[in-house]
Amino acid sequence: MIDVINLRKNFGDKEVLKGVDLKVEKGDRVVVIGPSGSGKSTFLRCLNCMEDPNGGQIIFNGVDIADMSVDINLHRRKMGMVFQHFNLFNNKTVIDNIMLAPVTVALQDRKKALRRNFFLKLFKAKALKEGKVSLSLVADKNVIKQLARENAEKLLKRIGLEDKAEVYPSTLSGGQKQRVAIVRSLAMNPDVILFDEPTSALDPEMVGEVLDLMKQLAKEGMTMVIVTHEMGFAREVATKVVFIDEGVIKEIAPPEEFFSNPKDARLKEFLSKVL
Amino acid sequence: MGNFSAKVNKFNDIFVNQNGYVTVLNGLKNTLLIAVIGLLIGFVIGTLIATVRVLPKYKRLPRVLNGICSFYVALFRGTPIVAQLLVFYYVLFPLIGVRMTGVQVALLVFGLNSGAYVSEIMRSGIQSVDPGQMEGGRSVGLSFKTTMLMIVIPQAIKNILPTLGNEFISLIKETSVVSFVGALDLYMAFNYIGSNSYEFMVPYLVMAIIYIILVLLISLGIKLMERSLKKSDRRN
Numbered sequence: 001m002i003d004v005i006n007l008r009k010n011f012g013d014k015e016v017l018k019g020v021d022l023k024v025e026k027g028d029r030v031v032v033i034g035p036s037g038s039g040k041s042t043f044l045r046c047l048n049c050m051e052d053p054n055g056g057q058i059i060f061n062g063v064d065i066a067d068m069s070v071d072i073n074l075h076r077r078k079m080g081m082v083f084q085h086f087n088l089f090n091n092k093t094v095i096d097n098i099m100l101a102p103v104t105v106a107l108q109d110r111k112k113a114l115r116r117n118f119f120l121k122l123f124k125a126k127a128l129k130e131g132k133v134s135l136s137l138v139a140d141k142n143v144i145k146q147l148a149r150e151n152a153e154k155l156l157k158r159i160g161l162e163d164k165a166e167v168y169p170s171t172l173s174g175g176q177k178q179r180v181a182i183v184r185s186l187a188m189n190p191d192v193i194l195f196d197e198p199t200s201a202l203d204p205e206m207v208g209e210v211l212d213l214m215k216q217l218a219k220e221g222m223t224m225v226i227v228t229h230e231m232g233f234a235r236e237v238a239t240k241v242v243f244i245d246e247g248v249i250k251e252i253a254p255p256e257e258f259f260s261n262p263k264d265a266r267l268k269e270f271l272s273k274v275l
Numbered sequence: 276m277g278n279f280s281a282k283v284n285k286f287n288d289i290f291v292n293q294n295g296y297v298t299v300l301n302g303l304k305n306t307l308l309i310a311v312i313g314l315l316i317g318f319v320i321g322t323l324i325a326t327v328r329v330l331p332k333y334k335r336l337p338r339v340l341n342g343i344c345s346f347y348v349a350l351f352r353g354t355p356i357v358a359q360l361l362v363f364y365y366v367l368f369p370l371i372g373v374r375m376t377g378v379q380v381a382l383l384v385f386g387l388n389s390g391a392y393v394s395e396i397m398r399s400g401i402q403s404v405d406p407g408q409m410e411g412g413r414s415v416g417l418s419f420k421t422t423m424l425m426i427v428i429p430q431a432i433k434n435i436l437p438t439l440g441n442e443f444i445s446l447i448k449e450t451s452v453v454s455f456v457g458a459l460d461l462y463m464a465f466n467y468i469g470s471n472s473y474e475f476m477v478p479y480l481v482m483a484i485i486y487i488i489l490v491l492l493i494s495l496g497i498k499l500m501e502r503s504l505k506k507s508d509r510r511n
């Protein structure tokens with residue numbers, strides 16, 4: 001699903017990623033760990049080109065999205081991201097946070113379809129009649145909004161926050177915010193979700209509710225790439241654990257092997273500190 | 276004191292009996308028109324410039340646009356507005372053969388001028404919005420433009436509303452120079468009354484009071500608007 005090939009990234013003279021290769025298969029839960037400042041966030045943010053890579057390829061569903069000429073917005077629709085600090089839209093209510101992207105991109109697609117149909121009718125009337133080309137389907141605006149709202153309500157119900165639909169994010173607790181942020185990315189029906197330390201900014205008593213939601217997603221087969229310091233969670237949920245250090249992947253293994261039989265010296269040292 | 280009440284009577288006579296109030300109303304209308312339209316034009320120009328200035332700069336086009344915008348802002352902030360009015364009215368438009376009334380030139384110049392100021396206000400407003408808001412929008416597949424319009428700029432406007440209100444107030448005050456290009460504003464109206472009666476004390480006093488009332492009303496309006504926008508800050 002994602003094929004990272006020789007990914008390199010530097011900030012100024014500072015080389016943060018020095019050639020990272022990783023394959024993420026459909027249904028994988030890849031957990032990324034590593035010391036502070038080792039480039040975990042940078043790696044994750046390169047996956048959806050939130051940071052533009054300086055070299056290498058990121059093949060997502062067959063397209064190299066590191067290539068600056070692709071329309072990255074199109075691919076990001078299928079690649080959700082959950083941030084340490086939630087990044088909910090402060091000027092939108094909870095339900096609008098969830099609905100905004102689905103409605104906006106559907107309306108933009110609708111506009112494009114209308115434009116295409118107009119062009120076809122004007123210049124390709126013959127081809128149309130002969131059935132060589134056909135008009136795009138154009139959904140009704142209200143139907144688009146209604147469907148998005150129903151889906152958002154369903155998602156809110158799933159996390160037990162249906163009574164919070166009309167409030168603003170500032171009134172929510174950290175755990176509630178993060179769960180809304182997760183369903184906001186779910187609303188786009190992504191093929192994969194990237195998590196950057198989703199529980200690091202939370203009070204300890206709220207970590208559980210967020211991890212539980214992520215475990216549910218894992219059980220449903222969602223493909224996930226997760227940067228976290230929660231080793232217990234990694235052991236329980238991961239299909240692969242990745243150790244990033246000094247800008248490269250030092251070790252990659254299934255969790256049992258990774259934690260019980262680490263090979264890299266730096267990883268051994270790291271694990272002895274965090275476990 | 277008897278002297279002063281005689282002056283008041285004189286003012287009254289011109290203001291009420293000789294239709295001085297019509298002139299004042301016209302002046303007030305122009306003052307408000309120039310300030311309001313100026314701010315609206317300035318808001319649109321300022322938002323566009325501010326957006327260009329926060330654009331990522333690794334491509335050529337944004338860099339060129341940025342240069343143009345910097346020049347524009349330096350030009351309009353670096354010269355007195357009187358000079359801008361005079362140049363547009365007596366130099367630029369005659370040169371290109373366009374005829375415009377003083378009020379029209381004032382509308383345009385105040386718009387262009389406040390665009391330069393609003394762009395700086397808006398830029399700091401945009402920069403005060405958490406970068407995470409842009410990332411949140413981009414991460415769900417919204418474009419830079421869409422995220423800017425729907426998420427960042429609304430929050431920026433909320434942050435800068437008091438400053439924008441102050442810009443409006445200073446526009447109101449600065450309109451008093453439009454008489455340089457023959458536009459009738461509040462100052463010009465009272466000046467006219469004063470000239471007719473050879474008595475300026477009361478007309479200018481009333482003028483000052485009207486300016487103060489205008490400014491106080493606007494301040495009140497800003498406060499009310501701020502309060503209604505605070506909704507998304509705490510529990511609704």
Ligand SMILES: Nc1ncnc2c1ncn2[C@@H]1O[C@H](COP(=O)(O)OP(=O)(O)OP(=O)(O)O)[C@@H](O)[C@H]1O
Nearest residue numbers: 011012014016034035036037038039040041042043
């Ligand atoms: N936008 C940036 N500009 C310059 N340097 C950056 C930028 N982002 C990250 N860095 C640097 O790149 C290095 C890797 O940062 P990164 O955030 O990826 O680390 P991390 O592994 O996520 O660390 P942590 O566990 O603290 O989150 C750090 O040295 C950091 O200072």
Ligand SMILES: [Mg+2]
Nearest residue numbers: 040041042197
């Ligand atoms: Mg990080």
